Amino acid sequence: MFCFQCEQTVGGKGCTVSGACGKKEDTANLQDALTGKLIALARSALEKGASVVTDDLIVDALFMTITNVNFDNADISALGAKIADETAKLKASAENSREIDMNTIWNSKDEDARSLKSLLLFGMRGMAAYAHHAAALGKRDPGVYSFFYKGLSALASNFDVPTLLDLNMEFGQANLKCMEILDAANTGTYGVPVPTKVTTNVEPGPFIVVTGHDLHDLKQLLEQTDGTGINVYTHGEMLPCHSYPELKKHPQLKGNFGTAWQNQQKEFDGVPAAFLFTTNCLMPPKASYSDRIFTTSVVGYPGMVHIDEKNGKKDFSAVIAKAKALGGYREARKMTGINGGDVLTTGFGHGTVLSVADKVVDAVKTGAIKHFFLVGGCDGAKPGRNYYTDFVQQTPKDSVILTLACGKFRFNDLDLGEIGGLPRIMDMGQCNDSYSAIKVALALADAFKCGVNELPLTLVLSWYEQKAVCVLLTLLSLGIKNIYLGPTLPAFVSSNVLKVLVEKWNVTPISTPEADLKKILG
Ligand code: FS2
Ligand code: SF4
Numbered sequence: 001m002f003c004f005q006c007e008q009t010v011g012g013k014g015c016t017v018s019g020a021c022g023k024k025e026d027t028a029n030l031q032d033a034l035t036g037k038l039i040a041l042a043r044s045a046l047e048k049g050a051s052v053v054t055d056d057l058i059v060d061a062l063f064m065t066i067t068n069v070n071f072d073n074a075d076i077s078a079l080g081a082k083i084a085d086e087t088a089k090l091k092a093s094a095e096n097s098r099e100i101d102m103n104t105i106w107n108s109k110d111e112d113a114r115s116l117k118s119l120l121l122f123g124m125r126g127m128a129a130y131a132h133h134a135a136a137l138g139k140r141d142p143g144v145y146s147f148f149y150k151g152l153s154a155l156a157s158n159f160d161v162p163t164l165l166d167l168n169m170e171f172g173q174a175n176l177k178c179m180e181i182l183d184a185a186n187t188g189t190y191g192v193p194v195p196t197k198v199t200t201n202v203e204p205g206p207f208i209v210v211t212g213h214d215l216h217d218l219k220q221l222l223e224q225t226d227g228t229g230i231n232v233y234t235h236g237e238m239l240p241c242h243s244y245p246e247l248k249k250h251p252q253l254k255g256n257f258g259t260a261w262q263n264q265q266k267e268f269d270g271v272p273a274a275f276l277f278t279t280n281c282l283m284p285p286k287a288s289y290s291d292r293i294f295t296t297s298v299v300g301y302p303g304m305v306h307i308d309e310k311n312g313k314k315d316f317s318a319v320i321a322k323a324k325a326l327g328g329y330r331e332a333r334k335m336t337g338i339n340g341g342d343v344l345t346t347g348f349g350h351g352t353v354l355s356v357a358d359k360v361v362d363a364v365k366t367g368a369i370k371h372f373f374l375v376g377g378c379d380g381a382k383p384g385r386n387y388y389t390d391f392v393q394q395t396p397k398d399s400v401i402l403t404l405a406c407g408k409f410r411f412n413d414l415d416l417g418e419i420g421g422l423p424r425i426m427d428m429g430q431c432n433d434s435y436s437a438i439k440v441a442l443a444l445a446d447a448f449k450c451g452v453n454e455l456p457l458t459l460v461l462s463w464y465e466q467k468a469v470c471v472l473l474t475l476l477s478l479g480i481k482n483i484y485l486g487p488t489l490p491a492f493v494s495s496n497v498l499k500v501l502v503e504k505w506n507v508t509p510i511s512t513p514e515a516d517l518k519k520i521l522g
Contacts, residue, residue: 001028002106004491005122006067007464008382013491021067022284030076031065032102035121037083038062039100042152044092054090055145057083058152059135062128064298067465068261068281072300100156115494116164117155119469120171122492124151126470127175129213129279130182130432132298136216137185144181147174165500172477175470179435183350186215191245192351193429198242199255200335200342200413203231206328208319209257209271211235211264212278213430215247217296221276221316222250230323233257233273235264236281236406240429243347259338260379260409272329274322276307280465281406292326294319337413338389344412348402348426350439356422361447363420364456369400371521372444372457374437375411376404376428377471378464384487385410388462391513392416392425396521400424402440405431407462434471438478453481458520460484460510476505484520486510 004014008021018024023031038061045054061079064070087097108114124147131144147170154167187193208225210218210232218234218241225232231254234241239256241247258267261281268275268289276294282301285293296307296314307314336342353360363369375392379385389410392401401424403412408427416424428436445452459475461468461483469490475483482505489498489509501507510516 001025001032002103003028003031005118005125005466007378007380007488007490009491012488023071027071027073027076030073030080033099034061034076034080034083035065036100036102037080037087039152039156040097041083041087041090042149043096043156044087044090046149046153047092047096048090050145050149054086055140055148056135057086058145058148059128059131060298062125062148063132063279066125066129066280066467068283069279069298070300071282071284072302074302075298075300105155111494112161112496113159113164115492115497116161116168118492119473119497120151120164120168121155122466123168123171123175123470123473124148126465126467127171127178129467130175130178130470133214133216133432134178134182134185136214137189139181139185139188141177141181144174144178147171161496168473169477171470172473172475175474176435176438176477179432179471179474182432183435186244187349187351190215190219190247193240193243193347193349194245195345195347195352196243196248198234198239198344198346200257200337200344201255202233202257202329202333202335203254204329204331205229205231206323206326207231207233207254207273208276208323209233209235209268209273210238210276210278211261212276212280212299213237213432214278214297215241215244217276217278217314219247220314221319222247222253224316225252225320226250228252228320230320231328235275236261236409237430238278239344240346240427240433243349243429256344257335260406262379262381272326274319274326276316276319292322294322338410339413341413341415344427345423345425346427346429348428349433350428350436350443353426353428353436353440354443357443357447359420359422360444364448367398368420369398370396370456371399372402372455373399374402374404374457374459374461375407376402376431376434376437377407377462378405378431378468379407379409379462380464380487382487385462387486387510387513388460391460391517394513394517397424400426402426402428402437404428404433404437405468431467431471434474438474441480452478458482458484460516462486463490476501476507480505482506482508484508484510484516
């Protein structure tokens with residue numbers, strides 16, 4: 001096996017014996033075979049014509065191979081067989097229907113082409129997750145799908161480095177569109193997020209914890225638990241769901257359970273509740289709670305119950321029955337975030353922030369707000385991520401911190417006070433809600449009649465898996481410079497590609513909060 005797509009890859013180089021994520025060698029090899037088949041499908045469809053069927057196969061297969069999504073060989077093989085069937089049906093030329101051996105990319109002597117192809121593939125995996133969520137709510141964009149075909153085909157090409165670099169930038173723009181349609185799908189279906197305080201405490205009685213990123217799954221579960229006496233708690237990236245009017249109106253959506261994904265084996269241990277995984281990040285479950293894990297959609301783990309979709313609907317009665325049987329806690333349980341706080345505030349999407357844009361602009365003009373930081377991205381298990389907590393705590397009182405994705409659990413229970421009636425920490429949502437941050441940055445640049453790079457705004461990002469890759473490529477494609485990136489640099493970025501990232505965009509690896517803050521605030 002060879003896999004180096006995430007931040008916890010062994011030795012910062014690659015997993016070759018088994019994955020640090022728990023992925024076994026045979027699973028990794030099946031995932032590569034799946035990707036090789038997918039390239040054949042993409043090339044065949046480019047020759048013969050794509051369809052909704054090929055679109056969905058591409059999105060599902062890319063999504064399934066994201067870190068911590070699917071560990072089940074049977075699922076991966078079944079999807080591979082469907083893709084091979086569809087490719088055969090297209091009857092494209094022998095060259096285009098040829099399955100690609102991914103080792104030709106991983107073992108390529110051209111380190112820079114390998115790096116840029118990896119960047120593109122991993123970025124597309126991230127975008128596939130967003131396209132999947134948008135499609136679940138009926139939103140599809142032809143440009144997004146056509147990029148998948150083009151990008152996958154490019155993996156089998158001999159394109160030179162400048163061409164591959166351009167393709168990565170074109171991809172960044174496609175992903176911007178994808179995040180835009182997902183934002184429209186989420187806000188159009190569930191309303192514009194409103195600032196909402198969420199408790200970390202758990203009430204007595206049966207409950208279900210929903211994790212992942214899928215709003216449509218949560219909505220269906222809420223409809224099915226209405227009036228049953230079963231409470232529902234979000235976990236990880238589902239926290240922002242509390243701020244959507246059509247989700248928060250269900251009174252059984254009580255609070256948020258636990259912190260970010262890497263703590264699940266500890267936080268789920270022996271808990272008398274059912275856990276529903278709608279997407280990543282799933283870790284190999286411990287015996288003490290493996291009987292209460294449910295997966296859905298492209299998520300899978302051998303031996304866990306999977307909830308399938310039938311005629312566009314999911315029946316969560318098995319999850320509900322499990323929660324009932326386990327019964328929940330007998331008494332209310334006090335729980336807190338990482339720093340001891342028990343209230344998390346979320347719901348500061350572009351709709352809310354831009355509704356008070358005048359206030360924000362005035363605060364900058366009067367000097368009440370001197371700097372904006374976007375401290376966001378994935379969390380992870382490896383050491384070095386305390387940087388983000390320390391960074392936030394050391395930011396000056398006249399600065400605002402926008403945040404998003406699961407990395408925020410390092411500091412989202414801190415009370416850093418307010419500026420001009422706005423909290424200093426504003427949670428914009430999930431990783432895909434980077435779209436909100438981009439909208440706010442563009443609006444501020446407009447208000448101040450300058451470019452985004454001239455704003456008193458610094459992006460301090462943490463990455464772990466492939467959705468962070470697609471968001472980063474979008475930011476670069478927008479010409480956003482001076483991004484601080486950590487906790488370590490991706491193994492798949494070659495030294496020459498890194499040189500380009502530094503020379504062209506001044507991408508800066510994080511150092512210490514003290515030194516970085518000094519540099520940023522000059
Ligand atoms: Fe966090 Fe995991 Fe959100 Fe990533 S819960 S690392 O999937 O996409 O971020
Ligand atoms: Fe290793 Fe990450 Fe790949 Fe898992 S997803 S095998 S940890 S590089």
